[in-house]
Amino acid sequence: MKAKIAIIGGGASALFFATQIDTQKFEVQIFEQKKTLGRKLLVAGNGGFNLTHSSPVNQLVKKYIPVEFLSDKLEQYDNLFFQHYLKELHIPTFIGSSKRVFPVPPIKPIEVLNELLKVIKEKDITIASAHKWQGWNADYTKLLFKTENDQKEVAFDMAVFCMGGNSWQKTGSNGHWLNIFQKAGITCHPFQSSNCEMLIDWSHSNIGLFAGTPLKNIAVKSSQQQVKGELVVTKNGMEGNAIYALSNDVRTSLNTNGTALVYLDLKPGITIDKIIEKLAGFKNGNWTAHVKQQLKLTKVALELIRFNSDKFTYTDPDQLAHLIKNIPLKIYALGPIDAAISTVGGVALQSVNAHFELQQLPNQFVIGEMLDWDAPTGGYLLQGCFTMGTYLANYFNNKTVP
Ligand SMILES: Cc1cc2nc3c(=O)[nH]c(=O)nc-3n(C[C@H](O)[C@H](O)[C@H](O)COP(=O)(O)OP(=O)(O)OC[C@H]3O[C@@H](n4cnc5c(N)ncnc54)[C@H](O)[C@@H]3O)c2cc1C
Structure with missing residues (x-):
């Protein structure tokens, strides 16, 4: 029997993680509250899809706050690694005059998303869309979802939470999970705007x-x-x-x-x-x-x-x-949180260990904008999500299954 991984939220970090997880070893399912995945990725692609930045890794790591939280992982899975990954997905990139990295024209954001979804399909990862995560059962061993007409309890061996921050709520990143996490005793900080007016x-x-x-x-x-x-x-x-x-x-x-x-x-x-x-x-x-x-x-x-x-x-x-x-x-x-490009706040970094695993809920992990980190625009946000997703997939792939 394969160990079951439940990915909660189907945005950038989830897609980067899912495309790199070993499905020979794990049975993987993505639960997304919207009808489709990667809506914020599509918004991010409007007016130039800035996937990462080409600065040397010693400068790249300094863009993240707090600097020590991601630096060792960024050194391992850096912007060159990300560009190579994209190339393997048939998304060649180029470096613009601002040193930012974009898909080679005329590649559109939807085509980038479709390439990611194609890999997920080839890997036999199941997508449960229109599934809103609402919390855990009493002993935190099952995930509770609300679907259009139903409530569901889902058992898992490992859970990877990727529900994003709190801006552009229409994309699904509404931060409703924050109260649920706080009620579970997980230290979280209130959301605040970043990269904003x-x-x-x-x-x-x-x-x-x-x-x-x-x-x-x-x-x-x-x-x-x-x-x-x-x-x-x-x-x-x-x-x-x-x-x-x-x-x-x-x-x-x-x-x-x-x-x-x-x-x-x-x-x-x-x-x-x-x-x-x-x-x-x-x-x-x-x-x-x-x-x-x-x-x-x-x-x-x-x-x-x-x-x-x-x-x-x-x-x-x-x-x-x-x-x-x-x-x-x-x-x-x-400026208002909903109009911000990203948010800080969310799960406090001390609530997770070095593998992004919740200190108080073993085998439950948090990556992406759910965590309380900051970086400027310029491709650093998606690079951060990529590095976290890639690190965690490789950590699982090399780990003894519980
Ligand atoms: C206008 C704009 C432009 C941007 N431009 C860039 C750019 O050029 N370069 C760059 O690097 N970054 C950019 N970003 C930022 C980047 O898009 C985000 O940092 C990134 O998408 C965060 O990824 P994530 O996986 O953490 O969350 P998200 O991509 O936000 O995904 C979270 C997912 O979780 C789902 N979800 C939430 N709650 C639940 C629940 N209860 N149950 C089930 N599913 C749930 C949501 O529906 C969503 O699909 C931009 C953002 C915006 C808004």
């Missing part, structure tokens, strides 16, 4: 009128780091890859101080002295037109400068140059 009060300015306008070739700085990239002004703040990368710093500051201050550098390519030099030589005429032309600033950039300066600062080249490189952005909250 940062809320800034624009009410005393016209900046909100520029909602949707990008700020390109800028940098944002927290007390911990500086990130170059792009931002987009929103009605209520800012979003975009550059500021997403500061999510952890901003969240920590908000949780501690109730507010977070980051600085926007509108001209990261030139020094303060160079800006002063460019602004020198103004005789008379229109100062704003001179600043705009000399520094090639957009209307929204000028509005941000005006909002943060008085007349003296605005007309003094030295003070203005300092401001242009350090526009304060006072963030009062993170």
